[in-house]
Amino acid sequence: MSFSWAKQYEPKNQFMRWLDERLPLPRLIYGAVGGGYPVPRNLNYLWNFGVLAGIFLTIQIVTGIVLAMWYFSSADGAFNSVEHIMRDVDAGWAIRYAHMNGASFFFIVTYIHIFRGLYYGSYKAPRELVWMLGLVIYLLMMATAFMGYVLPWGQMSYWGAQVITGFFSAFPVVGEPIRIWLLGGYAPDQAALTRFFSLHYLLPFVIAAVVILHIWALHIPGSGNPTGVDVKNEKDTLPFHPFYTAKDGWFVGLFILLYAVVTYFAPNYMGHPDNYIPANPLATPAHIVPEWYFWPFYAILRAFTIDFILPAKLWGVLAMFASILLLFFLPWLDKSPVRSGNYRPVFKRFFWLLVIDVLLLGWAGGSTATPGVVALSQIASAYYFAHFLIILPLVSMNEKTLPLPDSISSSVLHGEVQEAAPLGSKSRAKPATA
Amino acid sequence: MGFLLALPTAILGYFLRIGWIRTIGLFVGAGFAGVLLISLGSTASTYLSNPPEPTAEEEFHKHPKHLNLASDGPFGRFDEAQLQRGFQVYKEVCAACHGLNLVSFYSLEGLGYNEAEIKAIADQWLIEVPSVNPDTGEVATRKAVPSDRFPDPYANETAARAANNNALPPDLSLITKARHDGGAYVYSLLTGYRNQAGYKNEKGEELLKAFPATKTPQGLYFNPYFPNLNIAMPPPLSSTGQVTYAEGNPAPTVDQMAKDVSAFLVWSAEPKMDARKGTGNAVVLFLLIATVLGYMAYQNLWYSSKRKVAPVGPLDPVNKAKRNRASKKAGIKS
Numbered sequence: 001m002s003f004s005w006a007k008q009y010e011p012k013n014q015f016m017r018w019l020d021e022r023l024p025l026p027r028l029i030y031g032a033v034g035g036g037y038p039v040p041r042n043l044n045y046l047w048n049f050g051v052l053a054g055i056f057l058t059i060q061i062v063t064g065i066v067l068a069m070w071y072f073s074s075a076d077g078a079f080n081s082v083e084h085i086m087r088d089v090d091a092g093w094a095i096r097y098a099h100m101n102g103a104s105f106f107f108i109v110t111y112i113h114i115f116r117g118l119y120y121g122s123y124k125a126p127r128e129l130v131w132m133l134g135l136v137i138y139l140l141m142m143a144t145a146f147m148g149y150v151l152p153w154g155q156m157s158y159w160g161a162q163v164i165t166g167f168f169s170a171f172p173v174v175g176e177p178i179r180i181w182l183l184g185g186y187a188p189d190q191a192a193l194t195r196f197f198s199l200h201y202l203l204p205f206v207i208a209a210v211v212i213l214h215i216w217a218l219h220i221p222g223s224g225n226p227t228g229v230d231v232k233n234e235k236d237t238l239p240f241h242p243f244y245t246a247k248d249g250w251f252v253g254l255f256i257l258l259y260a261v262v263t264y265f266a267p268n269y270m271g272h273p274d275n276y277i278p279a280n281p282l283a284t285p286a287h288i289v290p291e292w293y294f295w296p297f298y299a300i301l302r303a304f305t306i307d308f309i310l311p312a313k314l315w316g317v318l319a320m321f322a323s324i325l326l327l328f329f330l331p332w333l334d335k336s337p338v339r340s341g342n343y344r345p346v347f348k349r350f351f352w353l354l355v356i357d358v359l360l361l362g363w364a365g366g367s368t369a370t371p372g373v374v375a376l377s378q379i380a381s382a383y384y385f386a387h388f389l390i391i392l393p394l395v396s397m398n399e400k401t402l403p404l405p406d407s408i409s410s411s412v413l414h415g416e417v418q419e420a421a422p423l424g425s426k427s428r429a430k431p432a433t434a
Numbered sequence: 435m436g437f438l439l440a441l442p443t444a445i446l447g448y449f450l451r452i453g454w455i456r457t458i459g460l461f462v463g464a465g466f467a468g469v470l471l472i473s474l475g476s477t478a479s480t481y482l483s484n485p486p487e488p489t490a491e492e493e494f495h496k497h498p499k500h501l502n503l504a505s506d507g508p509f510g511r512f513d514e515a516q517l518q519r520g521f522q523v524y525k526e527v528c529a530a531c532h533g534l535n536l537v538s539f540y541s542l543e544g545l546g547y548n549e550a551e552i553k554a555i556a557d558q559w560l561i562e563v564p565s566v567n568p569d570t571g572e573v574a575t576r577k578a579v580p581s582d583r584f585p586d587p588y589a590n591e592t593a594a595r596a597a598n599n600n601a602l603p604p605d606l607s608l609i610t611k612a613r614h615d616g617g618a619y620v621y622s623l624l625t626g627y628r629n630q631a632g633y634k635n636e637k638g639e640e641l642l643k644a645f646p647a648t649k650t651p652q653g654l655y656f657n658p659y660f661p662n663l664n665i666a667m668p669p670p671l672s673s674t675g676q677v678t679y680a681e682g683n684p685a686p687t688v689d690q691m692a693k694d695v696s697a698f699l700v701w702s703a704e705p706k707m708d709a710r711k712g713t714g715n716a717v718v719l720f721l722l723i724a725t726v727l728g729y730m731a732y733q734n735l736w737y738s739s740k741r742k743v744a745p746v747g748p749l750d751p752v753n754k755a756k757r758n759r760a761s762k763k764a765g766i767k768s
Contacts, residue, residue, distance in 0.1 A: 080536070083536045083607075083608070086704070086706070087536065087538070087541065087705060087706065088538070093704075093706045093709070094710070094713065242735055243735065243736065246728075246731055246732040246735045246736070247732055247736070249728045249731070249732065250725055250728030250729040250731070253721060253724050253725030253728045253729075254725050256721055257718065257721040257722060257725055260714065260717045260721055261714075261718060264710055264713065264714025264715075264717060264718070265508045265711065265714055267710075268611060273611060273612050273613055273614055273616070274612065276608040276611040276612035276703075277608075277612045286661070303470055303473060304470070304473055305473045305476060305477060306469075306473050308469050308472055308473075312473075315469055322462065322466065326459070326462070329455055332453065332455040332456070333455065333456055335453075335456075370486070371477055371480070371481045371486060374477050375474055375477050375478065375481075378471070378473050378474040378477060379470075379474060381466075381470050382466070382467040382470040382471055382474070383467075385462075385463045385466040385470075386463055386467045388459075388463065389459040389460060389462055389463025389464075389466075390459075390460060390463045390464065390467070393456045393459065393460065397452065
């Protein structure tokens, strides 16, 4: 940790001293999430979503390991093994619904975490690698979630696998052989199901490893904060434990409460009814849609409807990959020295436009492709690319930003002199005239 | 010549100023946005030159009617008497064509049957379980036992299609989870058969006048709750008293039988629903208390490190003291 005032670990007893001298694991934890990690004192609740994402990763790994004890990755038996878990295994329904909705909640908290980063400029120096490792986690999450959705081998599982692996066939010459190589056959079947299960079990541990790198890279400069102003001295920070463990603690409780309400009372709300029909390669569902967390990308894919130089399908696939890959370049696209959107009036407006844009894309991706929906996804996709690749660079070059507070501790009083005047101070402002 | 070079020089200078990542980004962004706008133009011109015509399904397909079941909502629980009636309807009407191959006989305890009753139900089930003759090794069937799942009514898909005019009666185990608004969908479908001649939607349009080509073909039945309006299943519930309910139960009208069998199929899709909601209530209550306690701990801990805010207006101690002095002076007790 880079701050000189960070507290050092002091073993409390003989055993911990003995351990610390041989394997300083307690020291590592103390410095990472204990009293030895100084955190800006002005974090708002949007800073709780990183910890929440970690909690949901843990929930997914634990429930997933238990499910794998009962799940049977066979094209003939997968669907029935999931129903066996739901009907005959003790509390199997609880584990399966927890896993199914845990995936959705993992994405909900991750999306909030990403948009918090976008608004507060968390991708800017010196945290570029934190941002990029986060995007790697996000890509791994998408792959894991997609393969997990295939495992119950329902209609949407099967046809989702068909459509998504079909992306690769958009690439000329090499595309189709790659698709067949990935699936282990011409269409999703036993080979695809088994390898998806294998990778679905592997990738969460890869995610956990990248999470460690993500946190490691974060702890070099320390956490950002809503003002975007660097920490200057000890007055600007509080030790992570007990202050932020307490703040995270109750907020995690609140979010787990929401998760429990959905899991126990509306467990299929975020799923698709067609996935309760066993996979049938001969019957295509009326509307193939991915899970909700992929809808914005699905809308971008479907927005390209004409063969302009390249085939429309290839445009769609390229744009879909580009829509995520461009985020890796964000630290260099947005060169404004001011991090926080709070002090960037023009950026702030475009940020909220982007939020609305992505919500519209999500809605369009989940809807049937009528001409109106297609037109909307075309406009919204065009804005998405324009936002990151044209508007953001121009705004960051020309924007007149607001004055930044001198420090984090002075920002606490920023513009609130009257309210914040300490009791008994001479400079008490007069109450407004009645 | 100078002006010919001025523009490229200015453009080059601009790109050098903004850096290569942003230059490439600008071209990529403009490329994607441009192709999207061209696509938008083609969407619009297709729409204008060739506007999509409304289909019979869009205009005449109906969303399910509302259905109230005892199992609705976080505190709803299955009504065992209704489930038993629904099971009776399934057994006497649906089971001839529709399987329930994910449901075990033993799980009928969820309907309130005891072990002996379940044994009897399995033993008397008309369709027998595929088996092997223990003496000859030949293919045979045997009577069902409680640990069996409900045997399928047909040996395989081909047999099912052959017996049903090439239509496949779906297995009903998960039917209410595999359709939007499943329980209400089954109820609406069972009570939704109509005479197609003269059928009008809410807007008063007559189906056969608006879409003469949609006349129900021979061997299908018109039902506006079915996605494509024509279903291969003949109306299964046709008259009051088709199933004889035991005494003390409501009269077996078509509507009542449809409700009961829908309730049963909601159960068959998720027999553990009562346990789920019961556990859910306890879990939510526990988390609520834990979260409130956690919040209080957080408030307590942060109290000293939060800035103190001086009360203003009527709560300002200076003003409070003034008020008290004035009241005292006027002889008013606060």
